[in-house]
Amino acid sequence: MSYRSQLILAFGQTNxxxxxxxxxxxIASQKRSRATVDALLEATARILIKDGYDRAxxxxxxxxxxxxxxxxxxxxxxxxxxxxxxxxRHTQELLQVGRDTLLEAAAKPIAVAAREIVRAGxxxxxxxxxxxxxxxxxxxxxxxxxxxxxxxxxxxxxxxAYLGAHRDEIDVGxxxxxxxxxxxxxxxxxxxxxxRRPDFLTDDxxxxxxxxxxxxxxxYLAPAPRRRASQRRAKR
Amino acid sequence: MSYRSQLILAFGQTNxxxxxxxxxxxIASQKRSRATVDALLEATARILIKDGYDRAxxxxxxxxxxxxxxxxxxxxxxxxxxxxxxxxRHTQELLQVGRDTLLEAAAKPIAVAAREIVRAGxxxxxxxxxxxxxxxxxxxxxxxxxxxxxxxxxxxxxxxAYLGAHRDEIDVGxxxxxxxxxxxxxxxxxxxxxxRRPDFLTDDxxxxxxxxxxxxxxxYLAPAPRRRASQRRAKR
Amino acid sequence: MSYRSQLILAFGQTNxxxxxxxxxxxIASQKRSRATVDALLEATARILIKDGYDRAxxxxxxxxxxxxxxxxxxxxxxxxxxxxxxxxRHTQELLQVGRDTLLEAAAKPIAVAAREIVRAGxxxxxxxxxxxxxxxxxxxxxxxxxxxxxxxxxxxxxxxAYLGAHRDEIDVGxxxxxxxxxxxxxxxxxxxxxxRRPDFLTDDxxxxxxxxxxxxxxxYLAPAPRRRASQRRAKR
Amino acid sequence: MSYRSQLILAFGQTNxxxxxxxxxxxIASQKRSRATVDALLEATARILIKDGYDRAxxxxxxxxxxxxxxxxxxxxxxxxxxxxxxxxRHTQELLQVGRDTLLEAAAKPIAVAAREIVRAGxxxxxxxxxxxxxxxxxxxxxxxxxxxxxxxxxxxxxxxAYLGAHRDEIDVGxxxxxxxxxxxxxxxxxxxxxxRRPDFLTDDxxxxxxxxxxxxxxxYLAPAPRRRASQRRAKR
DNA sequence: AATGAATGAGTCTTCATTCAT
DNA sequence: AATGAATGAAGACTCATTCAT
Numbered sequence: 010m011s012y013r014s015q016l017i018l019a020f021g022q023t024n025x026x027x028x029x030x031x032x033x034x035x036i037a038s039q040k041r042s043r044a045t046v047d048a049l050l051e052a053t054a055r056i057l058i059k060d061g062y063d064r065a066x067x068x069x070x071x072x073x074x075x076x077x078x079x080x081x082x083x084x085x086x087x088x089x090x091x092x093x094x095x096x097x098r099h100t101q102e103l104l105q106v107g108r109d110t111l112l113e114a115a116a117k118p119i120a121v122a123a124r125e126i127v128r129a130g131x132x133x134x135x136x137x138x139x140x141x142x143x144x145x146x147x148x149x150x151x152x153x154x155x156x157x158x159x160x161x162x163x164x165x166x167x168x169x170a171y172l173g174a175h176r177d178e179i180d181v182g183x184x185x186x187x188x189x190x191x192x193x194x195x196x197x198x199x200x201x202x203x204x205r206r207p208d209f210l211t212d213d214x215x216x217x218x219x220x221x222x223x224x225x226x227x228x229y230l231a232p233a234p235r236r237r238a239s240q241r242r243a244k245r
Numbered sequence: 246m247s248y249r250s251q252l253i254l255a256f257g258q259t260n261x262x263x264x265x266x267x268x269x270x271x272i273a274s275q276k277r278s279r280a281t282v283d284a285l286l287e288a289t290a291r292i293l294i295k296d297g298y299d300r301a302x303x304x305x306x307x308x309x310x311x312x313x314x315x316x317x318x319x320x321x322x323x324x325x326x327x328x329x330x331x332x333x334r335h336t337q338e339l340l341q342v343g344r345d346t347l348l349e350a351a352a353k354p355i356a357v358a359a360r361e362i363v364r365a366g367x368x369x370x371x372x373x374x375x376x377x378x379x380x381x382x383x384x385x386x387x388x389x390x391x392x393x394x395x396x397x398x399x400x401x402x403x404x405x406a407y408l409g410a411h412r413d414e415i416d417v418g419x420x421x422x423x424x425x426x427x428x429x430x431x432x433x434x435x436x437x438x439x440x441r442r443p444d445f446l447t448d449d450x451x452x453x454x455x456x457x458x459x460x461x462x463x464x465y466l467a468p469a470p471r472r473r474a475s476q477r478r479a480k481r
Numbered sequence: 482m483s484y485r486s487q488l489i490l491a492f493g494q495t496n497x498x499x500x501x502x503x504x505x506x507x508i509a510s511q512k513r514s515r516a517t518v519d520a521l522l523e524a525t526a527r528i529l530i531k532d533g534y535d536r537a538x539x540x541x542x543x544x545x546x547x548x549x550x551x552x553x554x555x556x557x558x559x560x561x562x563x564x565x566x567x568x569x570r571h572t573q574e575l576l577q578v579g580r581d582t583l584l585e586a587a588a589k590p591i592a593v594a595a596r597e598i599v600r601a602g603x604x605x606x607x608x609x610x611x612x613x614x615x616x617x618x619x620x621x622x623x624x625x626x627x628x629x630x631x632x633x634x635x636x637x638x639x640x641x642a643y644l645g646a647h648r649d650e651i652d653v654g655x656x657x658x659x660x661x662x663x664x665x666x667x668x669x670x671x672x673x674x675x676x677r678r679p680d681f682l683t684d685d686x687x688x689x690x691x692x693x694x695x696x697x698x699x700x701y702l703a704p705a706p707r708r709r710a711s712q713r714r715a716k717r
Numbered sequence: 718m719s720y721r722s723q724l725i726l727a728f729g730q731t732n733x734x735x736x737x738x739x740x741x742x743x744i745a746s747q748k749r750s751r752a753t754v755d756a757l758l759e760a761t762a763r764i765l766i767k768d769g770y771d772r773a774x775x776x777x778x779x780x781x782x783x784x785x786x787x788x789x790x791x792x793x794x795x796x797x798x799x800x801x802x803x804x805x806r807h808t809q810e811l812l813q814v815g816r817d818t819l820l821e822a823a824a825k826p827i828a829v830a831a832r833e834i835v836r837a838g839x840x841x842x843x844x845x846x847x848x849x850x851x852x853x854x855x856x857x858x859x860x861x862x863x864x865x866x867x868x869x870x871x872x873x874x875x876x877x878a879y880l881g882a883h884r885d886e887i888d889v890g891x892x893x894x895x896x897x898x899x900x901x902x903x904x905x906x907x908x909x910x911x912x913r914r915p916d917f918l919t920d921d922x923x924x925x926x927x928x929x930x931x932x933x934x935x936x937y938l939a940p941a942p943r944r945r946a947s948q949r950r951a952k953r
Numbered sequence: 954a955a956t957g958a959a960t961g962a963g964t965c966t967t968c969a970t971t972c973a974t
Numbered sequence: 975a976a977t978g979a980a981t982g983a984a985g986a987c988t989c990a991t992t993c994a995t
Contacts, residue, residue, distance in 0.1 A: 041958065041995095061385040063299065066985060077960045082987060149297045149383050186457055189442060190434060194461070197433030198426060206425060221422055225430070228464040277975095302968055313977045314970085324969065513954095533857045535771065538989055549956045550991085560990065619857050621769040633913075658929055661914060662906060666933070669905030670898060678897060693894055697902070700936035749974095749979065775965060785981045790966065 046084050048074040053095045058139045062092070062147045089153035096144050099137060100160050106133040111167055119178050119230060122171070124223045130199040131219060138203040145200065165192045172230075180232035191226060198222055282320050284310040289331045294375045298328070298383045332380050335373060336396050342369040347403055355414050355466060358407070360459045366435040367455060374439045381436065401428045408466075416468035427462060434458055518556050520546040525567045530611045534564070534619045561626050568616050571609060572632050578605040583639055591650050591702060594643070596695045602671040603691060610675045617672065637664045644702075652704035663698060670694055754792050756782040761803045766847045770800070770855045804852050807845060808868050814841040819875055827886050827938060830879070832931040838907040839927060846911040853908065873900045880938075888940035899934060906930055 052074035056065040067088050071078040085091040110129035114122035134141060148154050169188035172181060181187040202209055202218055209218055288310035292301045303324050307314040321327040346365035350358035370377060405424035408417060417423040438445055438454055445454055524546035528537045539560050543550040557563040582601035586594035606613060620626055641660035644653060653659040674681055674690055681690055760782035764773045775796050779786040793799040818837035822830035842849060877896035880889060889895040910917055910926055917926055 045958080061387055063385045067987080068985075078987080079960050079989080080958075083958070086987095088986065146382060147385050149299055151297060183453060183457075186445070186453060189437070189445075190457055190461060193433050193437045194430040197429050201425070201429045209422070209425075217419060217422060218426075221419075221426055225426060225461065225465045228467070229461045231464070303970080304968065307978095315972085315977050316975080318970070319975075533859060535857055539991080540989065543957095550958095551956050551993085552954080554991070555954075618854060621771045621855050623769055655925060655929075658917070658925060661909070661917075662926075662929055662933060665905050665909045666902040669901050673897070673901045681894070681897075689891065689894060693891075693898055697898060697933065697937045700939070701933045703936070753979080774963075776963090786966080787968080787981050788979075791979070794966095796965070 057143045093153045103133045123226045127222045134199040134203040179230040339369045359462045370435045370439040415466040575605045595698045606671040606675040651702040765851045811841045831934045835930045842907040842911040887938040
């Protein structure tokens with residue numbers, strides 16, 4: 010079963026709103042289902058954070074969710090699927106945080122866009138850092154859990170497109186390579202900021218961090234006429 | 246936990262240090278011990294790579310190492326300790342690859358040192374990438390396994406020291422922040438290069454990658470008189 | 482347990498018999514009920530064949546029958562009862578195939594009747610061999626499922642009666658024993674023919690099989706005057 | 718893992734006796750293993766009889782065997798394998814009972830051999846009838862349990878060989894067919910005798926049964942010159 | 954009467970660890 | 975020291991059955 014169909018199964022039909030609700034019972038039970046699924050996702054996230062992936066047992070998750078183990082398996086065919094759903098939900102939340110910023114940034118010049126993007130990255134990682142850590146660092150990437158790194162892939166595509174569109178403002182040889190470098194560095198930096206340097210999370214320190222990372226990005230992309238000029242001068 | 250303390254823990258404060266080895270049998274058995282420990286570490290690494298952390302059982306490890314499960318527990322008090330020892334060993338190997346480079350680089354100007362350091366980072370990650378991946382992405386960070394990220398901490402210290410020593414060549418406000426940014430970015434970039442973009446691993450592509458990352462580093466650190474100049478002009 | 486008592490059990494002594502069906506809605510719903518029950522029996526048989534008894538879950542059966550699990554339990558109080566009903570239905574079908582033959586055979590001399598009975602046995606086992614196999618070989622014989630071997634009991638009674646009625650044509654000491662032997666052998670032979678020797682199921686091979694089994698029966702029952710005669714002659 | 722290797726694993730090396738026992742510990746532990754395996758097989762058989770296949774859980778089996786569940790899985794990789802081993806053991810016991818009889822019978826004329834074979838069949842089925850019933854009637858024949866009906870296959874081969882060797886004494890067209898018929902009937906008759914007609918199990922009744930089945934066999938196989946003669950006469 | 958969400962006892966199985974030999 | 979048999983807590987998962995709607 011694909012992850013997508015899994016989700017559909019888990020969340021029930023998403024077109025609820027479209028069809029006229031002739032059967033109130035159906036709606037009631039759908040609400041019930043939805044509540045169960047939400048409780049399970051919440052419980053999973055909480056336990057993942059508290060105990061790590063290995064010690065997060067489905068029985069414990071069900072208990073914390075206040076749901077029977079049978080219900081858990083009614084909605085998620087395996088522990089993996091459950092964790093994958095949590096990951097997906099988290100991913101969606103992350104993306105949501107940055108989405109508008111990225112869309113708006115697309116039209117702005119790099120000097121402006123860069124700072125906004127960096128800030129969006131930091132904000133996104135602050136959504137649920139501890140969950141993010143578990144998801145990023147402790148999950149075996151096999152089976153259902155294989156395709157979880159979608160955020161980076163998405164970001165990569167966005168970045169490459171952006172760089173392509175702003176080619177005249179920047180100095181980049183290989184678009185692919187540049188996008189890879191920027192996305193990887195940005196992701197790692199915001200990730201590590203939040204997870205490894207909580208001491209950097211005061212408001213002013215965060216601003217300094219954003220300044221610096223923005224500088225990293227802009228200087229990397231900047232065309233370097235003046236530099237050459239100075240070098241020429243230096244050679245004289 | 247360091248490898249040394251690990252071993253001490255494993256051997257339970259043995260008499261190694263206390264008495265001079267007058268007894269050749271002791272030497273023989275120490276050799277044997279060492280062989281057993283090596284076999285166990287090797288087997289663990291192999292199985293970690295092949296099956297992932299979750300499916301790496303101590304029984305299987307012992308079997309692959311050609312050692313009884315009892316002996317495994319004679320040398321390592323728990324699975325965690327065993328994996329931690331593997332991680333430590335891997336870390337040492339990584340560091341060894343980069344050590345000389347870093348030491349030599351310490352005396353060179355940044356423009357030269359940067360490239361060498363980047364190259365060293367790439368080389369280090371090519372040591373045993375699949376083990377590196379498992380260690381980095383699948384290991385629960387609790388208990389004995391909590392303190393595994395020592396590489397980054399080491400590197401961080403080195404970098405900060407280096408930046409401090411070359412302060413006149415560069416334009417950096419907060420040394421701490423700059424070191425954090427560079428180390429984090431470098432680690433992530435070399436890691437992702439090796440693990441996520443095997444298509445970038447041909448010789449010429451690697452060179453291009455090193456060029457780019459070097460540029461990232463150098464431009465980030467470069468004093469930017471001309472920029473300020475232009476900005477000043479802009480402000481007028 | 483007979484199918485009738487089964488149904489009564491299933492319907493919980495419904496009012497079927499009590500009041501005449503004046504109400505057309507009742508008829509409609511009875512039809513619907515009957516359809517539901519049939520769908521369930523069909524689904525059970527299919528799944529029993531496909532998955533075996535162990536893996537035939539009531540939920541799956543209900544799903545395949547296109548009926549809610551709740552409805553399944555409205556008609557059958559347990560999985561056992563459902564399987565018992567399937568067994569009973571199968572049994573009735575088997576018996577139906579042989580019934581006329583047996584009734585007609587009752588009036589015929591053994592030499593004729595035997596062949597017809599054997600053929601009827603083969604035909605009966607060809608009704609739904611795979612269901613027959615599951616029912617015969619995989620069903621736990623406890624609880625509701627205890628009394629499933631009714632076919633053999635029926636056949637046994639028929640046979641004994643027949644042998645009793647034709648006593649003058651045959652040479653049998655203990656009627657009970659002879660009936661037991663014949664019924665057991667016949668059942669096993671036709672069963673095994675269909676289930677274990679599909680290679681014997683071509684038309685001509687089946688005829689040969691019927692010839693042989695008929696011979697087995699007739700010779701077993703035959704009075705042996707000529708034999709004795711020859712023996713007497715031999716003794717002179 | 719094949720069933721054979723399974724057994725070897727379960728019973729340890731069978732060549733124990735051949736090698737000089739240098740290591741007394743090994744032998745001790747082998748005795749221990751053997752005892753564990755035996756206890757497990759015994760417990761399985763008992764529970765199979767008492768509760769049937771479905772309700773025989775591995776935990777219960779281990780408990781009854783006085784062995785930890787872990788040990789059970791050390792020797793048998795699955796419930797199926799355990800049951801298969803019980804079946805195999807039972808089969809071997811059955812075969813052992815009849816083996817000598819069959820070997821000796823091979824040299825005797827049919828009239829003598831038949832009775833001995835029938836008696837051997839009855840004796841064999843009296844070994845552990847209730848276990849035999851469960852094994853024969855309740856076990857899903859899939860996976861490891863697929864190849865359990867080996868007794869009948871063995872018997873079939875023996876019979877065909879015997880019939881072939883004694884061709885001059887008997888009147889048989891198709892050896893294959895005749896062997897199939899005899900083996901199937903014999904197996905079913907002795908099986909049913911023991912399991913369905915305990916009332917036939919008094920000494921004299923068993924003798925009567927043996928007489929009758931012997932008659933069934935002998936008459937089936939007997940050349941029938943006189944019959945044909947009488948038939949010829951009848952046709953005139 | 955029908956639905957299907959919910960239940961939870963119970964299943965098979967794994968595996969880190971202990972300990973008698 | 976080494977061995978490997980034994981342990982048993984704990985885990986993922988199934989499924990017959992109930993019951994609110």
